[in-house]
Amino acid sequence: QVQLVESGGSSVQAGGSLRLSCAVSGFTVSSKHMYWYRQAPGKEREFASGIDGNGATRYADSVKGRFTISRDSAKATLYLQMNSLKTEDTAVYYCAALCSGQSYWGQGTQVTVSS
Numbered sequence: 001q002v003q004l005v006e007s008g009g010s011s012v013q014a015g016g017s018l019r020l021s022c023a024v025s026g027f028t029v030s031s032k033h034m035y036w037y038r039q040a041p042g043k044e045r046e047f048a049s050g051i052d053g054n055g056a057t058r059y060a061d062s063v064k065g066r067f068t069i070s071r072d073s074a075k076a077t078l079y080l081q082m083n084s085l086k087t088e089d090t091a092v093y094y095c096a097a098l099c100s101g102q103s104y105w106g107q108g109t110q111v112t113v114s115s
Contacts, residue, residue, distance in 0.1 A: 002026035002104045004095045009109030016085050016113075022078040022095030022106055030073035033098040036080045038091035039108075045094070049080060063089075085113045 008020040020036070033052050039045040049059045049069040057069050068081040078095055090113050095106040 002097075002099070004097060004104055004106035006093065006095050006106045006109040009093060009111045011112040011114065012085055014085060014087055014113055014115050017081070017083045018085065018111060020080040020082065020093055020095075020109060020111070022080075024076045024078065024095075024097065027097070027099055028073070029071050029076050029078060029097075034069075034071065034078050035096045035098075036067075036069060036078075037094045037096055038089075038111075039094070040088075040091040043091075048093070051078070082111070085111075087113050087115050089113050 003025045005023045006020060008018060012018055035050040036048045037045050038048050047060055048063055049067055051057045051069050051071060059067060066084045070079045090111060092108040092110050094108045097104045
């Protein structure tokens with residue numbers, strides 16, 4: 001049974017930092033494409049960041065230079081370090097994985113950035 005469980009979301013002041021975690025079970029994190037998506041109220045879910053099996057990363061323009069995606073294979077965990085947070089970063093953040101053409105999603109964790 002594949003499971004992705006996000007944690008680390010909370011309320012923070014603009015300019016602050018948070019680190020989100022995604023604990024994975026059922027497959028090997030290091031061998032898969034993994035992603036962070038986010039969804040603000042009333043808006044479509046959007047791509048934030050991704051990392052492939054070789055460690056190559058990419059970011060949406062809106063978070064580039066502020067967010068860093070990484071993984072710890074030994075702990076089977078994906079991370080998203082978020083710095084210089086803005087109010088527009090407020091959203092539910094979802095961890096996702098692509099495994100043999102099948103996508104898997106976590107339950108989401110709420111990030112709220114206040115001015």
